[in-house]
Amino acid sequence: MPRRFSITAVLIILSLLAGCQPAAKDTGMPINPSDTVKVLVSILPQADFVKNIGGSRVEVTVLIPPGASPEDYEMSPRQIQKISEADIYFTVGSIPFEQISLPRISSANPDMPIINTSEDIMAEEQEPHEGHQHDPHVWLSPSLVKEQVQVITRSLIKMDPEGKDLYEANLEVYTGELDELDLEIKGLLADRHRDDFLIYHPAWGYFAADYGLHEIAVEKDGKEPTAQEMMQIITAAREKGIKNVIGSPQHSARSAEAIASQLQGQVKVIDPLPADYIAGMGEAAQAFKEILTD
Ligand SMILES: [Zn+2]
Structure with missing residues (x-):
């Protein structure tokens, strides 16, 4: 582990004592770049979580690039070079990329701890139904993100005990922001016309489960639907008064376009991998509000 100047820790503690409010996200203290904790994550929202907890004590590399x-x-x-230089890797838990790439990642850096940030969530969840995979999209529920940032905080403290006060203060601030986000989403979705x-x-x-919504998927087990499945989806959507289909920037989806045109609606893009989590989820909730009240 990198050695740190104890003056940094003293100043952090002083800044914590200075006010009753939890400390700001960052100390503003310059930290020698060679002393930072080098963190790997799989997806963009996780980089935001780690930076919110770690501030200038961490340097984050995202393995799955934007888009x-x-x-x-x-x-x-x-x-692979970046991986070999990292101190710790936080996984989402069960996204297909991780299942495929974990052996290569751990052989590139055999001593690097690999921390599953969903370990608490998966322990609580019941067994997935037969034939259905565990839903990997755990970051799209602010309440589940609160558990993931706790795992991140615990692990950073273990790696870098001198940062403990900063990490804990930042956890408190970020947890408060996630609670506010949760309330904002509930408010936005309150007047919807359908679930x-x-x-x-x-x-x-997970987002749907948190806010009382119900997701109908076009894609079946990662594949385009058959013509018959498309007809079933269109019938179900008409019965429920649905016109629009939600798409994402990471998936091109001709069947979504075809279904939307059958319903005389549009494909509305919502990004499930926001780089700024709080802002991105606010925008997503606004888009859901419009789709559920059209
Ligand atoms: Zn996905």
Whole structure:
């Protein structure tokens, strides 16, 4: 572990004592770049979680670049180099990218701890139904993100005990922001006309469960639907008064376009991998509000 100047820790503690409010996200203290904790994450929202907890004590590398899909992304040789230099890797838990790439990642850096940030969530959840995979999109529920940032905080403290006060203060601030986000989403969705939404790639199951919504997926087990399945989806959507289909920037979806035109609606894009989580989820909730009240 990198050595740190104890003056930094003293100043952090002083800044914590200075007010009753939890400390700001960052200390503003310059930290020698060679002393930072080098963190790997799989997806963009996780990088935001780690930066919110770690501030300037961490340096984060995202393995799945913007625009790529966690379902089928393959790493480049240059990324293997980055992996070999990292101190710790936080996984989402069960996204297909991780299932495929974990052996390569751990052989590139055998001593690096790999922390499953969903370990608490998966322990609580019941066994998935037969024939159905565990839903990997755990970051799209603010209440589940609160559990993931706790795992991140615990692990950073273990790696870098001198940062403990900062990490804990930042956890408190960020947890408060997630609670506010949760209230904002509830407020936005309060006047909706229906609970059902139609979506190409079913990423929003945990979000739907949190807010009393119901997800109808076009994609079946990661594949385009058959013509017969498309007809069934169109019939179900008409019965429920649904016109629009939700798409995502990471999936091109011709069947979604075809279904939307049959319903005389449109494909509305909602990003399930926001780089700024709180802002991105606010925008997503606004888009859901419009789709559920059209
Ligand atoms: Zn997905």
